[in-house]
Each structure stands twice: as structure tokens, then as C-alpha cells.
Amino acid sequence: MGQAATQPRTDWHLKENAREHHTSKFSSEELIVRRGQAFTITFNGTERPEQNLIFIAETGPKPSKATKTLATFDISSTVSKEGWSAVLQSSSSSSVSISISSPHNAVIGRYRLSVQSGSSSPHNLGTFVLLFNPWSSGDDVFMPNKAECEEYVLEEFGIIFAGNKNHINSFGWNFGQFQGDILNICLSIMDRSLYYRQDPLTDVAHRHDPRYLGRVLSAMVNANDDQGVVLGNWSGKYEGGKNPTSWTGSGEILQSWKKSGFRPVKYGQCWVFAAVLTTVLRCLGIPTRTITNFSSAHDADGNLRVDEFYDADGNHLERGADSVWNFHVWNESWFTRNDLGPSYSGWQVLDATPQEESGGIYQCGPTSRHAVKEGEVELDYDGPFVFAEVNADCMYWNYDSATGKKTLIFSKSTEIGASISTKAVGRDDRVDVTRDYKYEEGSAKEREIFKKARKKLGLEDKFDPTAPKQEEVEQKPDISGKFKVAGSLEVGKDVNLLLVLENLQSDAKTVHVNMTAWSTLYTRRRVNQIWKDSISVTLAPKEEKQFPIKIKYPEYQQQLTTDKTIQVTALCHVEDGMQVLVKRNITLDNPAIDIQVLGEAKVNKEVFVEVTFTNPIDEEMKDCMLQVEGSDLLQGILELRIPPLKASEKSSTKFKLIPSEAGPKHLLVNFSCDKFADIKTFKMVNVIN
Known part of the structure; x- marks a missing residue:
């Protein structure tokens, strides 16, 4: 065995460890585990394993014990509560099996693992990736409800709500956090942030904290400041890139960012930023969901009011920086707020859409949702902005451009923040979470909280048009x-x-x-x-x-x-x-598309799908294209050209799927042509073994 002693061969027990750590969906040859939980490895080349073996786990550019990016630990009889530990499982003359545990608050990321025996120099065993662990009660992201863990960490399909408060519609999204190279891309997003570039050692040392990482990643998903992932564009003109409405999943966006040499992908709007952030955070193990707020205020001057101006003809004028969007999509992530105290833990608002700077760069959150509801706008981070998004007062002004005079037409305190929506756990339904953000509109309690928030911002003495004089x-x-x-x-x-x-x-x-x-x-x-x-x-x-x-x-x-x-x-x-x-x-609603699965969907068996669409207008439709994607149903994105469609003509397109995994899966379809852009629908496909 003299040869083996020079270079240990490591068996990472990929399948068993992945099953125990809820990481089986990653398609990786590298071990991916969650912190605060034991994993087993076997290696050979140590002749007498019981003889003072020392393990070294390190991450980041200059690992050190002080920053908790370096741990050395020997074999002990029990798992350590505080630090890293190794417990001997079994040993023979040629190999040894060890159970390694990391602490609940370990820095996440890619680790190098080596072992040293006696006074010889360390042997490199290889690398593994450590993620957050929502299944473990000691972790800051611990989520006691297992069904919620499945939805907010493991589910690759999402539904994003859009439209307006009188007419809510929705479309599917493929988060694809377990696809091919996505985990590596997520790790490289962290290493390209401004925080890392300014001070890599401190940045990596903070990666044990979901609050810190959530903020860093909310900045990195948009391209402002830091050449991040997606470039926003609200001009209505999208030359040189893709129309934000045409994306159907995050995978294509993240892969494009990497392939282009980390140049921002063109173009995104709020739901694209929120969906990509969901992918990145779920991939790293932080439970995350998308939230849609209807009649969402963008309060640029921080007075918890939005001003809208109209001319004498009733035209809505572009004056001032305040605005109200038909809808706006952001994220909620689940973790404890050790900085604020237990009542502020749970769902935290993160917003990757570049709207206002926070701490000098375009980032937003994490804002405790509970703090927003209670008007505690002085707490970290960005409370006033999020509070205004869901509960600002609306002021409508008549503006005379000739004289520059503005006259208040009326004000309304119940206009902003309606039907705040997210996808249900385990179902394709909408859940209304408005009451988690504010007390009932128009109630005395809601007005009391609004006044409290204004008072905390030092605004209580200013002119209040909602108070009758x-x-x-x-x-x-x-x-x-x-x-x-x-x-x-x-x-x-x-x-x-x-x-x-x-x-x-x-x-x-x-x-x-x-x-x-x-x-x-x-x-x-x-x-x-x-x-x-x-x-x-x-x-x-x-x-x-x-x-x-x-x-x-x-x-x-x-x-x-x-x-x-x-x-x-x-x-x-x-x-x-x-x-x-x-x-x-x-x-306006798009015309309908119909998806039929022709037969039973089984793992590794072909099944055909038919998509039908009828031209609803009196003109020919040209440049018709069908785009299809779905995790565990298709590799990548399928693009199918469709011949032109005359008025009232029906088109029917067939293609095949080969599902790779059993369970409820979602197929996303996007149809576009010269008359209609991005008609989207999705279909749940139940795959059996």
C-alpha cells in the first residue's frame, strides 16, 4: 500500500449524503451538503487511521481561524456542538470512514478538505460545497414546516402574478435552481459582488449570515453599480437584448451571464429580478418566494406619499419621481433577525429591482415584514421604502404648465398595496398575504400605524391633506x-x-x-x-x-x-x-393556448405533447414561434417555428418529452408572433415511474 499513502482516494458517498442533505436534485459530481449536519466520507492511504488524524476544512482566498474560514479538527468520540468535528465510523488496514459535521453557523460556499497524519504534510481529499440548512433547527434559515421547505427551497416551478388589482393574471416560471451549472454560477455571483471586491476576507467571513447574503445578492442580481446579472429596461424598446416579457426561466439568464464573460444580460423588469433572486437564494438553501404587490408605490422622496399630476385634458403627466406601478414583484426570504430580535424574524423582504439606492448602491432589504406591518420603519433595512410600496397615501394634482400652479384634486389613503399575492404551498393557486403587510385599509389601526411611521420619519408636522381642515x-x-x-x-x-x-x-x-x-x-x-x-x-x-x-x-x-x-x-x-x-x-388578456399531454408521462419514456392556438384576429399572423421549457421534462429550451396563420386559422404543434424524474412537473409554453408578444401558459404533468 506504499503507493496509496501518497495520494488518498476519496469516496464522497454522493448518493447517500445527497439523500440525507436534501441535495439529490443537484446534478453534480461534487459533494453538496448542508451545514449543521453530518456527512460521511471514506478515503484510503492512511495505514493507521486511529493515529492522530487532523482534518483541515477551508474556504475563501486566505482562510483563517479568526474569520471562521479555516477549521482544523481531529477525530473525536462525539459531534461537537460548537465547531467542526469528525467521528470515526469504521476503519480497515487500507481505508477509513469518517462522519464530518459542520457547525450550524458555518460560512457557506466551496470548501477544500485535507487530512494530515502525524507530522507528514496534508493530503488533499478534494472539495465540497456547504449550503444553508432550513431542515436543521440550529440554522438561521430553519423552517419548521416540511411542506414549506419543499416549496421554498426544492421547488423549481413558480407562478408569478401580474396584471392589475382589478384583473389579476399569472404566468409560470422555471426557477431551475438545480440545473447543470447554476450552483457554480451562484457561487461566482457572490465572488463578483462589490463587497467581495472591496474586502474579500471580510465578505467571505460574513457568508454564514443569510441577512448579509440576502442584501449582497439583492444588489448583484441587478446590473447597476457592479456589472451584476440583469440589466433593467423600462423604455418599451428592447433592441440589443430580449424583451423582459419573453423570458420563461432563470436558467437561460444565469447561463447567458456566465457565457458572456459575466456581462449583464439584457433585459429585465421587476419579475425577472425577483425570479432570478429566488433561483439564487433557493439554490444556496435560503427559503425564498416571489411576492406581487398590486398598485405598488415607488416613493422617491421618502415622505410616504406618492404624487400624481394630470393636465386639464385628463392626461397623466410625468412630473416628479414618484410613481405607482400596476404591480411590482419582490422577494420574501425566511430567516431569523438576530440584529432586531425574535419578533422580527420570519419573512424578510428583499427587492433586487434597481429603484432607489440604499447605502450608496442599488440594493433593498432585508426588511422585516412584521416591522412593515407595525410601522417600525426605522429598523434595518429600507423600511420606509417597503412601507410606502404597500401603504403610501396617494395625492392627485391638477397641474397647469402655463402658470406652474398645482391644485389638489383629491387624496386617497386606500389606493396603494392591494391583493399582495404569492403562490400557494404545493398547489398552483394564489394566496393573498396583504394582511401580513398591513392592517385592514381604512381601519383606525391602519391609520394609526401610518401616522406612527410618519412620526418616526419626522414627518408628522408637514401638511396633511388627508386630515380635514x-x-x-x-x-x-x-x-x-x-x-x-x-x-x-x-x-x-x-x-x-x-x-x-x-x-x-x-x-x-x-x-x-x-x-x-x-x-x-x-x-x-x-x-x-x-x-x-x-x-x-x-x-x-x-x-x-x-x-x-x-x-x-x-x-x-x-x-x-x-x-x-x-x-x-x-x-x-x-x-x-x-x-x-x-x-x-x-x-388586456392574451388569447388562449391549449396544451394536451397525449398519453401517460413516465420516467425515461417518450410522451407527446400537443399545443394548439387559434388566430383570433382578421389578419395573418407571421413570425410565429413556440418556446417550451420545464425542469425534469426537457433539457434546456425547445424552440419551434410555426408557419404563418391566416385569420381564424388553428395551428397545432406536436413535440416529445422524455421526463427524467417522477412527480408533478410543469411544462411552460410561450407563443409569440408579429401581432402578439409572449402568450404564456403552463401545464402540470404528473410523471410516474
Whole structure:
């Protein structure tokens, strides 16, 4: 055995260790384990194993005991509670099996493991990757509920909610955190952060802390400041890259980032940043989910108010940096907040969309969700920004560009933060978590928390238009108005609405109404004017009248953005009375796609899938393309060209899957052509052995 003594051969027991550590889904030749839990290795080449073997585990550029990036430990009879330890399992004349345990708060990342026997120089046993361990009660990311662990760490399929608060829609996303090279890419994201570049030793030493890593990764997923993963683009023009709506999974984005030599991938918007961050954090073992907030405020000046400006024609003006988005997607990650105390542990908000700087760079969070609900906006990190996203007050102003004068039309405290949504655990359903972010809108408790938050920010003495002053009490609007939807809202069909106006007074009122419709992005930024009209109407006392509005498909077809959103406003000038603003944000639905699995889906057996689509418009559709992906169903992304489709013509496309693993899997389909961008759907495929 003289030869073997020079170079031990290591058996990492990949299958058994992976099963014990919930890492079986990684496709890796390298050992991947979770901290605070034992794993077994066997190596040969030590003739007398019981003789003072010393193990060395090290990570990072200059490992040291002081930074806990270097551990040396010998064989002991029991597992250490505090540090690394090795317990002898069995030994023979040629090999030895050892059970190695890391502490619950070990630095995560790639480790080098070596062994030293007596005074000889250390033998390198190889490398392994250590991850967070939500299954272990000592870990900061411990999640007691096993079903939640499965969903928020191991599930590769997600549903992202979008649309607007009156009309919520959703699409599937393939997180793909266990695909090919994704773990290595996640490790290299950490090594490319500004924190690491400025001080690699301190950065690596902090990698035991999910709070620290969550913040670092929220900065690295966007490309601002640090050449991170995805470049944001909200212009409506996406030359030189991909339209954010066209992505169906994180794998393609992360692989592209690596392949391009770590140049930012073009382009992303909020759900892309949130989905990629979900992938990275789940991959590293931090339980994470995506959250969608409808009517989400972007409060640029930190006063917990958003100001919106309109001209006399009812056009929404781009003034000031505040905005309200139809929806905004961020993340929640689960971990303890040792810095804030036990009541602030649990779900933490992280937001990788570059909106406002925090500590000089574009990062956001982790903000304790509980702190947001209780108005504790002074706690780390970025509390005021997240609080405003879900609970700012909305101020609507009439702005006269000639005089520069602005007049408050009205203010509303119940507009922001509606139907806050996430995917259910183990089901493809929507769960509403609004009550976890704030008390019921309009309740005394909610207003009390809002005032408390303003007070903590030193804002309580400023002008508060929501508090009635004596002279303003009489000033109530004479009429009320709303837009009602008449019929379906579908791309390719006319949009039919009703403007409903009601006289609230006991004398007749004459009203001049200026109406406009603009195509917008989901951030409500106006792109193209589609339609305008004006009417004058006299309403008898207490009378209600309805005015039909039709926006024809040819009028909006060329003007629509890929977000398929239209903002309709009516500014009502009441003679001798207050102005009334009526507005509605409309999201149009795409036509339907149908997916059929033709037969039984079995592991390693071919099964055919048929995707059908009917052209709903009176014009030919060209440049048709079908994109399909799904973890454990397909390798990579399948792209299929489809011949042009005449008006009302139906297309049917067949392709085959060879599932690689049993269980409920999701197939994601994205259809696009010159008339419709990114019609998405997904289908659950139950794969049996």
C-alpha cells in the first residue's frame, strides 16, 4: 500500500449524503451538503487511521481561524456542538470512514478538505460545497414546516402574478435552481459582488449570515453599480437584448451571464429580478418566494406619499419621481433577525429591482415584514421604502404648465398595496398575504400605524391633506364617476367601457368631461395616445348616466406595449364645483393556448405533447414561434417555428418529452408572433415511474 499513502482516494458517498442533505436534485459530481449536519466520507492511504488524524476544512482566498474560514479538527468520540468535528465510523488496514459535521453557523460556499497524519504534510481529499440548512433547527434559515421547505427551497416551478388589482393574471416560471451549472454560477455571483471586491476576507467571513447574503445578492442580481446579472429596461424598446416579457426561466439568464464573460444580460423588469433572486437564494438553501404587490408605490422622496399630476385634458403627466406601478414583484426570504430580535424574524423582504439606492448602491432589504406591518420603519433595512410600496397615501394634482400652479384634486389613503399575492404551498393557486403587510385599509389601526411611521420619519408636522381642515369640510365633490368594463378585455377585440357619472347633489349639474386613453407600461408610464374624446352633460338632481366608450382594435393595435395595458382617464370639470378625476388601468388578456399531454408521462419514456392556438384576429399572423421549457421534462429550451396563420386559422404543434424524474412537473409554453408578444401558459404533468 506504499503507493496509496501518497495520494488518498476519496469516496464522497454522493448518493447517500445527497439523500440525507436534501441535495439529490443537484446534478453534480461534487459533494453538496448542508451545514449543521453530518456527512460521511471514506478515503484510503492512511495505514493507521486511529493515529492522530487532523482534518483541515477551508474556504475563501486566505482562510483563517479568526474569520471562521479555516477549521482544523481531529477525530473525536462525539459531534461537537460548537465547531467542526469528525467521528470515526469504521476503519480497515487500507481505508477509513469518517462522519464530518459542520457547525450550524458555518460560512457557506466551496470548501477544500485535507487530512494530515502525524507530522507528514496534508493530503488533499478534494472539495465540497456547504449550503444553508432550513431542515436543521440550529440554522438561521430553519423552517419548521416540511411542506414549506419543499416549496421554498426544492421547488423549481413558480407562478408569478401580474396584471392589475382589478384583473389579476399569472404566468409560470422555471426557477431551475438545480440545473447543470447554476450552483457554480451562484457561487461566482457572490465572488463578483462589490463587497467581495472591496474586502474579500471580510465578505467571505460574513457568508454564514443569510441577512448579509440576502442584501449582497439583492444588489448583484441587478446590473447597476457592479456589472451584476440583469440589466433593467423600462423604455418599451428592447433592441440589443430580449424583451423582459419573453423570458420563461432563470436558467437561460444565469447561463447567458456566465457565457458572456459575466456581462449583464439584457433585459429585465421587476419579475425577472425577483425570479432570478429566488433561483439564487433557493439554490444556496435560503427559503425564498416571489411576492406581487398590486398598485405598488415607488416613493422617491421618502415622505410616504406618492404624487400624481394630470393636465386639464385628463392626461397623466410625468412630473416628479414618484410613481405607482400596476404591480411590482419582490422577494420574501425566511430567516431569523438576530440584529432586531425574535419578533422580527420570519419573512424578510428583499427587492433586487434597481429603484432607489440604499447605502450608496442599488440594493433593498432585508426588511422585516412584521416591522412593515407595525410601522417600525426605522429598523434595518429600507423600511420606509417597503412601507410606502404597500401603504403610501396617494395625492392627485391638477397641474397647469402655463402658470406652474398645482391644485389638489383629491387624496386617497386606500389606493396603494392591494391583493399582495404569492403562490400557494404545493398547489398552483394564489394566496393573498396583504394582511401580513398591513392592517385592514381604512381601519383606525391602519391609520394609526401610518401616522406612527410618519412620526418616526419626522414627518408628522408637514401638511396633511388627508386630515380635514375646517374650511375644507364643505368642499365635497358634487359628482362621482367610475369606469365599468362592458364585455371581455382581450387583445384583438374592441375594448368596451362605460363611464358612469352620478350627481350627488339635489340640484342639476353641468359637467365637461375630457377623456383620454393611453397605452402604458406596467409601471403606468405613458407610451402612446390611443384615443381622446370630450363630452358635455347635464345631470339632473341625483341622476346617474352611463356613456358607452369603444376603443377599436385597429386604434390600439399598433400602440399597445408588450405589457398590454391601457390607462383610461376622464377629468370632469363641474361648473362652479370641484374637479373630479376618474381613471382606470386596464390589462388586456392574451388569447388562449391549449396544451394536451397525449398519453401517460413516465420516467425515461417518450410522451407527446400537443399545443394548439387559434388566430383570433382578421389578419395573418407571421413570425410565429413556440418556446417550451420545464425542469425534469426537457433539457434546456425547445424552440419551434410555426408557419404563418391566416385569420381564424388553428395551428397545432406536436413535440416529445422524455421526463427524467417522477412527480408533478410543469411544462411552460410561450407563443409569440408579429401581432402578439409572449402568450404564456403552463401545464402540470404528473410523471410516474
